[in-house]
Amino acid sequence: xxxLVLALATSLATMSIAHADTRAxxxxxxDQGQKEMKAGNYExxxxxxxxxxxxxxxxxxxxxxxxxxxxxxxxATSWLLWRExxxxxxxxxxxKDAADKAAKLDPRVPxxxxxxxxxxxxxxxxxxxxxxxxxxxxxxxxDPGPVVAIATAPGHDDWKSETNAAExxxxxxxxxxxxxxxxxxxxxxxxxxxxxRTRHLIGGIVGGVGVGAVAGGVVFGLSARGKYADAKDTxxxxxxxCIPGQLDAAQAQVDDARKAANLSSIxxxxxxxxxxxxxxxxxxxxxAEKPTVALTxxxxxxxxxxxxxxxx
Numbered sequence: 304x305x306x307l308v309l310a311l312a313t314s315l316a317t318m319s320i321a322h323a324d325t326r327a328x329x330x331x332x333x334d335q336g337q338k339e340m341k342a343g344n345y346e347x348x349x350x351x352x353x354x355x356x357x358x359x360x361x362x363x364x365x366x367x368x369x370x371x372x373x374x375x376x377x378x379a380t381s382w383l384l385w386r387e388x389x390x391x392x393x394x395x396x397x398x399k400d401a402a403d404k405a406a407k408l409d410p411r412v413p414x415x416x417x418x419x420x421x422x423x424x425x426x427x428x429x430x431x432x433x434x435x436x437x438x439x440x441x442x443x444x445x446d447p448g449p450v451v452a453i454a455t456a457p458g459h460d461d462w463k464s465e466t467n468a469a470e471x472x473x474x475x476x477x478x479x480x481x482x483x484x485x486x487x488x489x490x491x492x493x494x495x496x497x498x499x500r501t502r503h504l505i506g507g508i509v510g511g512v513g514v515g516a517v518a519g520g521v522v523f524g525l526s527a528r529g530k531y532a533d534a535k536d537t538x539x540x541x542x543x544x545c546i547p548g549q550l551d552a553a554q555a556q557v558d559d560a561r562k563a564a565n566l567s568s569i570x571x572x573x574x575x576x577x578x579x580x581x582x583x584x585x586x587x588x589x590x591a592e593k594p595t596v597a598l599t600x601x602x603x604x605x606x607x608x609x610x611x612x613x614x615x
Contacts, residue, residue, distance in 0.1 A: 329359035336367060345375040362392050366401070378412045378470065379444035413468035414442035415450060419478045426456040428478060442473055454478045495589045502588035510581025516574025523567035530560035 336351035352368035369384035388401035419437045428437040447470050454462040459481035468474050538545030
């Protein structure tokens with residue numbers, strides 16, 4: 304138990320020392336800022352006050368920083384600190400004094416107004432790197448000096464303006480209608496290779512069907528010849544002098560031969576046409592390479608003057 308108490312006491316003592324060190328550093332920075340401001344080194348003075356405020360926020364330090372910003376020319380920043388102190392200072396006298404200083408400084412503070420011709424979806428407007436609401440057009444305090452306004456929106460070209468805010472003046476920043484970005488038309492699709500493959504495929508299929516039909520015609524032609532030969536054998540060697548008892552059988556074989564011959568003729572006709580058609584489709588397919596045009600100009604004298612001709 305005694306060990307726990309001792310550890311707790313040590314921890315509190317360490318925290319107290321650390322807190323004291325932080326306050327001591329803040330006080331030292333405050334004193335340094337006062338010296339720098341008396342010497343006219345306002346930039347260094349403001350930096351010292353800012354660091355002191357980040358360590359230990361203090362009303363007196365904030366007031367000194369407000370005076371330093373005014374000396375440095377940051378009128379809007381100074382005015383804003385005085386306005387804050389007018390609400391947060393610990394005593395009525397200090398709050399009244401801060402309000403009076405803000406009111407006295409107010410006529411000198413530059414202001415800007417943003418006027419947007421047309422608010423587009425996703426539009427963003429920044430003033431000196433800080434985003435503002437493009438729909439709000441009330442005067443906003445700003446420190447004197449360069450003012451960079453930028454407006455952006457998806458699918459539109461950025462707009463930028465560089466102006467200057469003068470002490471006591473109101474700067475009107477007019478944002479025009481943002482220009483939509485030009486979208487280049489996609490290049491034409493070169494589908495010659497695809498059309499060539501398609502034509503070759505169709506031509507190959509049609510030609511293949513034709514070859515198959517011709518092959519079928521050959522088969523049925525051979526079958527017709529065989530059946531006719533069988534009929535001759537049935538008749539005893541001659542169709543014209545057929546054995547009386549074999550006439551009916553021979554006639555049936557002749558009829559079969561005639562049917563096979565007719566079918567063979569049809570297949571030959573259809574197959575031949577298909578082979579020719581397939582070849583035409585195949586060989587008239589577009590070239591896989593882009594066609595080139597070569598123009599060779601020639602000039603010749605004629606009765607009516609000069610003639611310009613070319614060859615593709």
